[in-house]
Amino acid sequence: MSQTLLETDGLTVRFGGHVAVDAVSCAFRAGELTAIVGPNGAGKTTYFNLISGQIAASAGRVRLMGEDVTRLSVAERCRRGLGRAFQLTNLFPDLSVLENVRLVIQARHRKGFNLLSMASGHAEITTAAMAVLERVRLSDRRDHKVSELSHGNQRKLEVAMLIALDPMVYMFDEPTAGMSVDEAPVVLDLIAELKHDSDRTILLVEHKMDVIRTLADRIIVLHNGALAADGAPAEVMASDVVQEAYMGKALEDV
Template structure:
């Protein structure tokens, strides 16, 4: 079966430095894959190449077998690849439910009519309510976005991403900047999304307990190269991965 997403010799160079180096990977549909690696391993750059925010020096990204070469980040989102927290059209002075409804409306390509009362958009409102249930923000539906905590804003951004009906979610350190008290809530949201079984998820995260709990498989990047890819147990038992995280030399394993 064709993977929903794969890369072929994906590479990007900045001057004389290779940030992502000939990475070949694939992920099946409705699979949860985490991406780990030390700081500077190229994880976020890899996401940026998949989402189209950066242009590859060489290689390609394929979505459902179709090359995405030359397609913008907007075009890739429309295809079905959503990058977390890249949604910038959050209206701080609108309520949470209104923000999500507008995202749903954007996906449905329904133009906003200034003199039309929001109640007439009943179907869109129902969809927005369902998404707020998934991200556990129902109780904040009528709060203004400016009133949300940092963690709640992340939930809102995920809801807006889901509203675009993306099939693949790229979640880049969703717990970054959160207080310890907020982390369990975002973890519950990600679990909720996984349990729906509707989407493929790629996660970059440093919290290993979170990764081990959620992941179907884990890939490891080191110095821009794919070091390992396997089940959580295979990765944790991999001596090369252990050496990489401990700062050991591993070049001989990649020869």
Template sequence: MLATRDLTWRIGEVAIVDGVGLDLAPGEFLGVIGPNGAGKTSLFNLVSGLRRPTAGQVLLNGTDISALPPYKRARLGLGRTFQASSVFGSLSVRENVRLAVQAHRGGSMRLWRRAAADREVVAAADAALDRVGLTDRSAALAGTLAHGEKRKLEIALLLAGEPTVMLLDEPMAGVSAEDVPELVAVIRSLTGDSGRSVLMVEHHMDVILGLADRIAVMHHGALLACDVPATVMANPVVQEAYLGESL
């Protein structure tokens, strides 16, 4: 579904991302971990098109998308969330997702239209909200949601674009401990039988270990290891890289 080949981004002589090669299979959940400053979010920026690589390739379903802008990558099935929450706080939860559906389908972006003209769009929005457990909050203003609920809304916005590959950048950041289990359950449901693949950066190791089929470890911009969780966590090189960090 997604692959990087010798993906590199340099600023002067410094390699922020250094020759990273990853493969993401259909339906796979791949976690990305590493100490602070390891290059994880920079890798996401290269994959999603916010940065252009100095060298290497990003492939989506075998197509080289390395030179495409983010919106074209999104149209090809690549979706992403960010560390900082970003929703339209003055619009309702449903209106946020409805706009995302309309943007994906290329229709009018007007909010106020006859309901009959919007049945399919509203149905798609409601399906996305149901998927993340926000149906009962659909009429609430997005700005009034708790942080964990906003994270769910961001995933619903992502689902509105019908991605085949989802990049989740630290979805647990700022989420209270009591809200983590519900958010983990939502994220776990994203793959399953859908064939959709997920690449997720996360600092909560218990979350990564509970979700990921494989774990990729980055350090100083390079890929240290990529394997099943038990093998990665037993790797002495990985353990050394995490000295002083919480595993």
């Protein structure tokens, strides 16, 4: 069996009297893409926020490659191999497309801006950044300010920055949201390409069932913050839990 790269054990968060994520235990293995689905308000993005550290857990644990990272900052989790692309773009709007990707690669290698390293080290960083931009079909916009890009191209740049980070765990929160039918396939093809790396794992929050059918090796379903189903795509998508959730009917206690 593949190595478990990420694990949540009884992960819970409460906001006042409301339990937004309710004791969710899941293990995510290398070489596997897991789609996280559920109706609006099911707790999908909150679960992502707990894993990546944007929200502090009320109870439970997050383990990354066997280490407890529950109390670590977002930045420290990132340094240890957890990378997330946000549902809303999280970019530097006044910098160029190339500079955005360069900054990620520079941070990953912990190279600062000093004149002695600029000629050699920074040239290597620029070359690496351009290679990433080629992958996301943005090399022709390398000198454009991010604020000048269309929404779809900003989403592609966000994926480029995540690829540049080179994490062990990729987290995508609705990566094609707001993208046109022409733009979305580029991002989906990139995620499919990332699946070929059997040393990494991918988590995907997505509403579009055709995307899930195409990409997912496994589906987990959240409902009212709790884990309602977990298994192979065909099995889970045929289940009453998913059928009822996506038909908009009220789910009974699961």
